[in-house]
Amino acid sequence: MPRPTTLSVDLAALSHNAAVTRRFAGNSKILASVKANAYGHGIIPCSEVLSQSVDGFAVAFCEEAVGLRQHNIALPLLVLEGPFDRADVEAIKEHDLMMTLHSHHQIDLLEKAGYQYTTPLWIKVDTGMHRLGFSPAEAPQVIKRLRQLGADSMILMSHYADGENPSSTVTLNQQQAWQALTASMASESSVANSAAIINTLATPTDWVRPGIMLYGAQHTDKGTAKSLTPVMSFKSAVMALRQVPEGETVGYGGRWRATRDSLIATVPVGYGDGYPRGAEDGTPVWIQDGRFPLVGRVSMDMITVDVTDFPNCQLDTPVELWGKNLPVNEVARHCGTIGYELLTRLTGRVPMRFSD
Numbered sequence: 001m002p003r004p005t006t007l008s009v010d011l012a013a014l015s016h017n018a019a020v021t022r023r024f025a026g027n028s029k030i031l032a033s034v035k036a037n038a039y040g041h042g043i044i045p046c047s048e049v050l051s052q053s054v055d056g057f058a059v060a061f062c063e064e065a066v067g068l069r070q071h072n073i074a075l076p077l078l079v080l081e082g083p084f085d086r087a088d089v090e091a092i093k094e095h096d097l098m099m100t101l102h103s104h105h106q107i108d109l110l111e112k113a114g115y116q117y118t119t120p121l122w123i124k125v126d127t128g129m130h131r132l133g134f135s136p137a138e139a140p141q142v143i144k145r146l147r148q149l150g151a152d153s154m155i156l157m158s159h160y161a162d163g164e165n166p167s168s169t170v171t172l173n174q175q176q177a178w179q180a181l182t183a184s185m186a187s188e189s190s191v192a193n194s195a196a197i198i199n200t201l202a203t204p205t206d207w208v209r210p211g212i213m214l215y216g217a218q219h220t221d222k223g224t225a226k227s228l229t230p231v232m233s234f235k236s237a238v239m240a241l242r243q244v245p246e247g248e249t250v251g252y253g254g255r256w257r258a259t260r261d262s263l264i265a266t267v268p269v270g271y272g273d274g275y276p277r278g279a280e281d282g283t284p285v286w287i288q289d290g291r292f293p294l295v296g297r298v299s300m301d302m303i304t305v306d307v308t309d310f311p312n313c314q315l316d317t318p319v320e321l322w323g324k325n326l327p328v329n330e331v332a333r334h335c336g337t338i339g340y341e342l343l344t345r346l347t348g349r350v351p352m353r354f355s356d
């Protein structure tokens, strides 16, 4: 039998989540974020499935978008970081991509290339994230400059820094800046990622930009978000079981010491697969049908789990590192990170299986 560590991607769950997202989105069009290999879920199969239920896709940079076009994804595609250089500008033209423009140096690139862009240009406005974009005060001049270059369709966009917290000061300030901006300009608009969609910070906009909620790993399971389902299940099985006497340690550096005679299950998955080495003792691992604590440091190829309270644990008993039984965000909280990072950092050596 081969190593049992696999990634299962449930494409039916992805379609289901897209349908739930459609209910959240109201009359807004949906631009599905499939950057970073669809958050680790496989960009091509996921985009093919989503093509039936969304209005377009967002990726981070040009190469990601060109890959989609080469696989015959025909829906509108937005390059969120816009062009880095002249070659990007040409690829955007050749593959009929939409681009975000966040700085004058990008508009200089367009000016030098001298193309007429028929796809809408997305203008990134910095309402408080302070990472990319033009200030709200600059926006009217940017639009004017683009009109002079022959652009006719423009979409104002911004991004929430703290959409998970609808009443934080950062969010309230951004909301205010966004409302002032869009009230004063007639352009189409787009502001909401998943957290902002779920927290209804979107106000009516032309486009919403969900990512993590499509994969069922959104920040909350409350309310309507309850019906979103995890798409990825990261699975393995027990490869060895051993009795470890009280007082002995397990794993590199002897981080964990048995306080009773213990039964330890070894599972063939490690940081070489993308399971985080930062996982602390007590990180939950789903074995058969319950949670058991990870004990000892994560190795490159293996982890160790305390199954003393599951004396019937066997070789080949199924294990889920995260997925339908164990939310990735719950695991992430024990690893000093967020679900997004765990999903996107899986390595190529884990075989992927798609089901629909």
Ligand SMILES: *Cc1c(COP(=O)(O)O)cnc(C)c1O
Binding pocket: 033, 035, 080, 159, 192, 193, 194, 195, 209, 210, 211, 212, 213
């Ligand atoms: C990644 C991204 C999104 C999607 O964010 P989620 O939190 O995954 O919903 C939306 N907008 C921008 C600008 C992004 O970079």
